[in-house]
Amino acid sequence: MFFLSHTRSIRTLLLATLMASSPMTMASDAMHAYTVQANDNLYQIAAKLLNRPSDWQTVAKLNAIANPNLLQPGSTVQIPVRLMRGAPQTAQILYLRGEVKIIAGPNKGKNPVVGQTLREGDTIAASAGAWLGLGLQDGSQMYVSPNSQFKLQRLRSIPQAQTQQTELTLKRGRADFAVQPQPAGARFEVKTPLAVTGVRGTRFGVALNEQSKQTLTDLVEGKVVFTAGQETALEAGNGIVMARGQAAQIQALPAAPEWQHPIQRIDKLPYTLPLQYNATNPRLLAQLETTSNPSQIVWLSNDAQPTLNGPIADGHYLLRVRTISAEGLAGKELLTPIQIKTSPAAPLIQAPLQAALVPSGKVPLICAGEDDAKGYLFQTSTQIDFGSNTQEEMIEGARCRWDSQLDTPQQYFWRVATLEHDAQGDWQRGPFSAATAFTVVKAPSSPEAKVSYGEHLRVQWAGEALTTYQLQIARDREFSAPVLDLQLTEPEATLAIPLGCFDYFIRIKSTNQYGMSSEFSKPRRLNTPAVLCSSNGSGLVDGHGKPLRIAD
Structure with missing residues (x-):
């Protein structure tokens, strides 16, 4: 099911006529005033202008012409535009996806491709999962949903009356239309076995269920007059449901869906649209279309949770989402411009x-x-x-x-x-x-030691819970050969180091509960007590093994 992009604004009230399958009455037909030329007779005029020359009798009755061979030159003959032959026009395939076939008509059996010209009589069938868009010569567009079938019944311009006639027959499924404002006397009709939708310029959709027991029309923009015994005006935002053998019903279209949170950009596919769930009408119709003119539909879904999936090229798009009523009417549109950008790949x-x-x-x-x-x-x-x-x-x-x-x-x-x-x-x-x-x-810090010396070297520093420490003492700042290398669980230590006539340096680092270690603290020279030393620099000791300190 499709919803049309129609960028041209409609400034005036656009009328449409939705009728039961009986044709329009002659009195409502647009007329072409033909000026009789010398030597004209009604047979010649019918052969030249009418789609069926035998309709001269209808023209004769309308104009009260008693003798078709006797026409006064310069007089006027009123000819219903609907009877005129006109010049055949064509439609063009704007895009298509999936399996689409031409099953009848001049192009029967040909493989449909983008840009292909279709003619009167061509019947097109889109399989499940397939869709296509057509452009008509007046700029109107037709979008055909999956599992649908339609026929180009009549595509004619009527140059003598400066107007045109378009008749399309929907045999199954759904089609949506963006119809350009039509000239005076024009007819744009979409027929189903149950009804005819005639428009002058508007946006609408027509659907027919597979059993041909019910037809639907939902009106997005413009105005429709529904005729089935009596006329009823249908305003935009409403729809018509008509079952076989029953009176047509006018219903308000369901409200547009709402976002759980707004989206502007989609980075990754597949992507499930974050729409609020509606328990009353859970079905949703969604389509993604290009911003070009004419637009092209590149993705569609009729699931309760529409999920965008590829391949879809990077670019800017318009996303349309509608709720589907229990009767099948497509509701008002939620329109969201979005950007899809799935490249370049993330590192x-x-x-x-x-x-x-x-x-x-x-x-x-x-x-x-x-x-x-x-x-x-x-x-x-x-x-x-x-x-x-x-x-x-x-x-x-x-x-x-x-x-x-x-x-x-x-x-x-x-x-x-x-x-x-x-x-x-x-x-x-x-x-x-x-x-x-x-x-x-918190990163572990490098402890700063406080050092004192009594009988032994005592070192203390500010500690932290669940932290261990590595303490090193060496005779050089590079700690090439540590004298002591201790692993400690408390922020203090009492150490016995041999005193002598040489320097000691100390450094400490901490490791927290996560195994992260600080840098070693800056090497610090220890201020050890002065002692008497031997020739090799080692400290002398007394008979009890204690260093011989030099008195202060």
């Missing part, structure tokens, strides 16, 4: 990965992109939808990395998209990678 996330723990500070966000990438757009946020508290950074070049400053311990999400230039040279991004959650924890 691969390398670090941090999902659920990773990283220390606060500068957090390297690393990804793998294409070698010829022009740049990347990074985002971090505390919200998975990136709706708030979002930072972003554009990085030019093929190196896929951003060092993001994240000082507050909490959960974050990050994602990245590849950048490219459009035809105007402006940056355009592709789809983002999936949001990756990671947690920033």
